[in-house]
Amino acid sequence: MLKNKNVLLLMLVVVFLAFGVFGCGQPATPPADPGDDADVPADEFEGEMLLGIMVPTTGSEAADGVDMENAALLAVEEINAAGGVLGYKIVTSTGDDGCDPSMATAAASKLISEEVFGVVGGYCSGATLPTLKLYGDAGIPFVVAASNATTLIDENPGWAFMINSTGDAQAAKALEWFEGLGVETISLVDDGSAFSVDLKDQTKSAWEAAGYAVLTEDRVETGTQDFSAVVTKIMSANPDGVYWTAYQGLGALLIMQLRQNGYEGVIMVGDGSSAQELIDLAGPDAEGVYCTAPPVVDFLPAAQGFISGYKAMFPREPGAYAGLMYDATFLLMDAIERAGSFDGEAVKAALAATDSFEKLTGPIFFTPQNTLGRSNFVILVAQDGRWALAE
Amino acid sequence: MEQIKQKEKNLNPVETIVEKLYELFDNNLVRYSVLALMFAFMVYLPLSSSRFTQEIMTNMLFYVVVCLGLNIIVGFAGLLHLGYAAFFAVGAYVTGIMSATYGINFWVTLPFSIVAAIIAGLAIGAPTLRLRGDYLAIVTLGFGEIIRFTVRNIGITGGAVGLIGIERPVFFGIILNQISHFYYMFFILAIIAIFISYRLHDSRLGRAWQYIREDEDAAAAMGINVVSTRLSAFIIGSCFGAVAGSFFAAKMTAISPDSFMFIHSVMILLAVVLGGMGKIPGVVLGAIIVTLFPEISRDIGQYRLIIFAIILLVLMIYRPQGIWPERQFISTKR
Amino acid sequence: MTFWEIFLQQLFNGLLIGSFYGLVAIGYSMVYGIIKLLNFAHADIYMSGAFVGLVALSFFANTAIGNAWLGIILSLLISMFLVGMLGVLIQRVAYRPMLKAPRLSILITALAVSMLLYNTVMLLTHGQFKPFRTGLTHDSFYVGALRLTETRVVLLVTAIVLMFIMHQFITKTMYGKAMRAISLDRDTCQLMGINVYQIVAITFFVGSALAAAAGIMAGVYYGTVHFYMGFLIGLKAFTAAVIGGIGIIPGAMLGGLLLGLLESFSTQIPFIGTVWKDVFSFVFLILFLIFKPTGILGRAESERM
Numbered sequence A: 001m002l003k004n005k006n007v008l009l010l011m012l013v014v015v016f017l018a019f020g021v022f023g024c025g026q027p028a029t030p031p032a033d034p035g036d037d038a039d040v041p042a043d044e045f046e047g048e049m050l051l052g053i054m055v056p057t058t059g060s061e062a063a064d065g066v067d068m069e070n071a072a073l074l075a076v077e078e079i080n081a082a083g084g085v086l087g088y089k090i091v092t093s094t095g096d097d098g099c100d101p102s103m104a105t106a107a108a109s110k111l112i113s114e115e116v117f118g119v120v121g122g123y124c125s126g127a128t129l130p131t132l133k134l135y136g137d138a139g140i141p142f143v144v145a146a147s148n149a150t151t152l153i154d155e156n157p158g159w160a161f162m163i164n165s166t167g168d169a170q171a172a173k174a175l176e177w178f179e180g181l182g183v184e185t186i187s188l189v190d191d192g193s194a195f196s197v198d199l200k201d202q203t204k205s206a207w208e209a210a211g212y213a214v215l216t217e218d219r220v221e222t223g224t225q226d227f228s229a230v231v232t233k234i235m236s237a238n239p240d241g242v243y244w245t246a247y248q249g250l251g252a253l254l255i256m257q258l259r260q261n262g263y264e265g266v267i268m269v270g271d272g273s274s275a276q277e278l279i280d281l282a283g284p285d286a287e288g289v290y291c292t293a294p295p296v297v298d299f300l301p302a303a304q305g306f307i308s309g310y311k312a313m314f315p316r317e318p319g320a321y322a323g324l325m326y327d328a329t330f331l332l333m334d335a336i337e338r339a340g341s342f343d344g345e346a347v348k349a350a351l352a353a354t355d356s357f358e359k360l361t362g363p364i365f366f367t368p369q370n371t372l373g374r375s376n377f378v379i380l381v382a383q384d385g386r387w388a389l390a391e
Numbered sequence B: 001m002e003q004i005k006q007k008e009k010n011l012n013p014v015e016t017i018v019e020k021l022y023e024l025f026d027n028n029l030v031r032y033s034v035l036a037l038m039f040a041f042m043v044y045l046p047l048s049s050s051r052f053t054q055e056i057m058t059n060m061l062f063y064v065v066v067c068l069g070l071n072i073i074v075g076f077a078g079l080l081h082l083g084y085a086a087f088f089a090v091g092a093y094v095t096g097i098m099s100a101t102y103g104i105n106f107w108v109t110l111p112f113s114i115v116a117a118i119i120a121g122l123a124i125g126a127p128t129l130r131l132r133g134d135y136l137a138i139v140t141l142g143f144g145e146i147i148r149f150t151v152r153n154i155g156i157t158g159g160a161v162g163l164i165g166i167e168r169p170v171f172f173g174i175i176l177n178q179i180s181h182f183y184y185m186f187f188i189l190a191i192i193a194i195f196i197s198y199r200l201h202d203s204r205l206g207r208a209w210q211y212i213r214e215d216e217d218a219a220a221a222m223g224i225n226v227v228s229t230r231l232s233a234f235i236i237g238s239c240f241g242a243v244a245g246s247f248f249a250a251k252m253t254a255i256s257p258d259s260f261m262f263i264h265s266v267m268i269l270l271a272v273v274l275g276g277m278g279k280i281p282g283v284v285l286g287a288i289i290v291t292l293f294p295e296i297s298r299d300i301g302q303y304r305l306i307i308f309a310i311i312l313l314v315l316m317i318y319r320p321q322g323i324w325p326e327r328q329f330i331s332t333k334r
Numbered sequence C: 001m002t003f004w005e006i007f008l009q010q011l012f013n014g015l016l017i018g019s020f021y022g023l024v025a026i027g028y029s030m031v032y033g034i035i036k037l038l039n040f041a042h043a044d045i046y047m048s049g050a051f052v053g054l055v056a057l058s059f060f061a062n063t064a065i066g067n068a069w070l071g072i073i074l075s076l077l078i079s080m081f082l083v084g085m086l087g088v089l090i091q092r093v094a095y096r097p098m099l100k101a102p103r104l105s106i107l108i109t110a111l112a113v114s115m116l117l118y119n120t121v122m123l124l125t126h127g128q129f130k131p132f133r134t135g136l137t138h139d140s141f142y143v144g145a146l147r148l149t150e151t152r153v154v155l156l157v158t159a160i161v162l163m164f165i166m167h168q169f170i171t172k173t174m175y176g177k178a179m180r181a182i183s184l185d186r187d188t189c190q191l192m193g194i195n196v197y198q199i200v201a202i203t204f205f206v207g208s209a210l211a212a213a214a215g216i217m218a219g220v221y222y223g224t225v226h227f228y229m230g231f232l233i234g235l236k237a238f239t240a241a242v243i244g245g246i247g248i249i250p251g252a253m254l255g256g257l258l259l260g261l262l263e264s265f266s267t268q269i270p271f272i273g274t275v276w277k278d279v280f281s282f283v284f285l286i287l288f289l290i291f292k293p294t295g296i297l298g299r300a301e302s303e304r305m
Helices: A002-024 A062-081 A101-113 A125-138 A151-155 A167-180 A194-209 A228-237 A248-260 A276-286 A301-313 A322-339 A344-352 B002-009 B013-025 B028-048 B051-076 B085-101 B106-128 B133-153 B179-201 B204-214 B216-221 B226-252 B262-275 B280-295 B298-318 C003-035 C042-061 C069-098 C103-125 C150-172 C174-184 C186-191 C196-222 C229-244 C249-266 C277-291
Strands: A047-055 A088-096 A118-121 A142-144 A160-162 A185-190 A213-219 A241-244 A266-269 A290-293 A378-383 A386-389 C140-143 C146-149
Touching (some): A047 A062, A047 A101, A062 A088, A062 A118, A062 A322, A101 A125, A101 B051, A101 B226, A118 A322, A142 A322, A167 A194, A167 A241, A167 A266, A167 A290, A228 C249, A241 A248, A248 A266, A248 A276, A248 C196, A276 A378, A322 A344, B028 B051, B051 B204, B051 B226, B051 B262, B051 B280, B085 B106, B085 B226, B106 C277, B133 B262, B133 C103, B133 C229, B179 B204, B179 B226, B179 B280, B204 B216, B204 B226, B216 B226, B262 B280, B262 B298, B280 B298, B298 C069, C003 C042, C003 C196, C042 C069, C042 C103, C042 C196, C069 C103, C146 C150, C150 C174, C174 C196, C186 C196, C196 C229
Parallel strands (some): A047 A088, A118 A142
């Protein structure tokens, strides 16, 4: 026993000392410096205010998360170049939620500790969910750029504002489009994730409420490549349309296997699959596939300047949620300007009172539940290897 | 003693330094005062540090509890369990369902959580503990996945969305909703876990576990019922996990199947192995390292799994007993 | 579709996916037989094979070889070789030093190797799916009520050919005999002058090469590859190996086909459907392990004290 305890103590002491230094003197993460701000001399600002960005920057969703972070950084850069907000320069701190609820909680804690005046972000609904209460308790307004599962609505203590239309709006759009195409029976496929199941449930109730039939409901797990069982089931039920409610990786597989097995009905995918990647992966089989999509910047007239600005700052194309994140940032700043202060309560009230805020993604205003007051979904169709507006 | 000193001459420089440090701490007074200092430090911490720091430390203490639980199964009894996240999911969901759906007081859910853990441990252990180590590993992995799938796909557990609205516990009139409250709660749990682990280690049951781990057949020949002894390891280990899970649910107020994936089971196992399977201080150290390491910097955070994998690999090949030095002899001094 | 059409289609589906399981299961079986290790990393070898094949194929696509069958076969051979060597490397670095160590340690090592492989690929691909572009067409034709494509038929045939070659290798060559001998009693084999380390290396090479082949075939068949594609296949293939009898090659093949068929048909059962398909496989595995751990073709082993 003796020697083990000795070394225990030694090592624990070392670790604790290291941690003590870390813990007691934790500075805020140095703010990201989005490029050259020599345009506006530093002494013209009255000071700095810290904005929190919460997105998955590691893990399997990192690609979209980093894209969103980039969009926010671009927005901040532009805001600072125009003189900041209420005379203050905006600096940022990013909390990585890793698309995992526990990591998200830690990220939220970090941002709250750093005393951010507001947060923009939120991609994976499952990860965003537990943070709503945290930000609410801390009195920090949270503009949710991408997460849109309907479960967020009930859990929202009033401090979060969702600018991406929620699942029920998307389901309504899907219903409308399917009806327009003369589809009367559908099959639903999801991947078991929170967001996907939510959309599937919303679509099912909307569909059945309209008097149509859902013929089959199936689920595929992440990591599955072989959809033959699902495909055979769908083929034997032979619905007029198939709606895939999850992400593009599996979505592409589903599309390819459906088409290659001779399915000729309408295929539509939800906004989780709205990335160009879906078409790249599915190849020629993707032609004619529809998508209920969030406002993707490629089709937004106001967005050309945004796209070139984004590409100038970051070595890539903006992704599907970049536009929303950009707008989220500008919206928050706009609310602060209207409120005349950075105070949480005032900003929250200003956000709630937003009257048709226009930037890239169209007029933003909120329902009493803090969800987007209109459906911002559009229908895209895959044509010649790219998405195009279908309506 | 002469023979021991002879052995020491062949140690490399690192081990010589370590030996010298042993001598420093050989003094009981030094040892206990350092322990007391660390205890005081831990108690003082929430009063002076940021919310974020407390969050990380609470997570670390939570890991200490679950790692000690897994340690009973893997370290003491030598059973490779790759689905431990399932046990703490059981605890979390029992508390979650009872609290969120039925509004039952948190403290009342704890005994149910333990009962559920016992049932889960029995259900998984009874049919499979006769199997060889390698098979057991895959079966526990399979069970972990089955539980996660099930929880993800049935209504009562909230499906993929999970459960939200779990009530905060109330302790003598104080609603526990600050991070510092949870910090202290997990600190107390960690101390209890360490205490129970030490008691188990020195008990008849603990010795039986170690005996079985070292030589199953000899143990059976001595009259130890291998299967039921292993089963008790499973069950006790699962109770640790379930209790930790219940507190986790109360802290998060929303739980979903995403928190109980295979990768989480692997991380807990990693912490146990890193520190030295079976050695309680080692396991505590492993838990500390695994939770604090990713916080060093965001850039490293991306590579953390690869780094952990490499560390684990190197460790297994060159030092399978973990960071901890192996005991050279059993001391006759007490 | 009529019952008969559904039946035939699911039968074919089951056989095809079953042959993938079988190819991967052979690797598990061989390695378990020879060094009694459940190689967790094997599933990630499968995944690596698919990615190496992807790189090779995209290279060929721009050359005269093209990315139709010729390119695919070449990529297959290249990948099988490279990934086979990777398997040898892994066993040399990670497993060979552990042969005398406790079982627990070597299992953990395998886990570590697995994590290393798939995390590396995840970082390299940024977690995204990658398209597996081939120059093949997907025109289908019907054999009776069964809808087939040229691709599927070729893949199934390739899988069967590979398995046949394996079988010959195990039963007819000296190496195969040595492998079976070592799985019975390693120490005596060493005494008899068999170079155990060499045979172990060859075992890993062959097992990994087969898994790589399965990986590329999956890439061709499904059209995309992803860093996590190995996980589920790995568990299924392991289940197949156990069902057929772990350590026994024909058992692995049989187990693979059986599991494939079982899964296909189970999705037609309304209670299980596609949602519980994977749970069903796990439950099946557990039942087998409890009641018949030596598998269908296995003999009960007695342990010598």
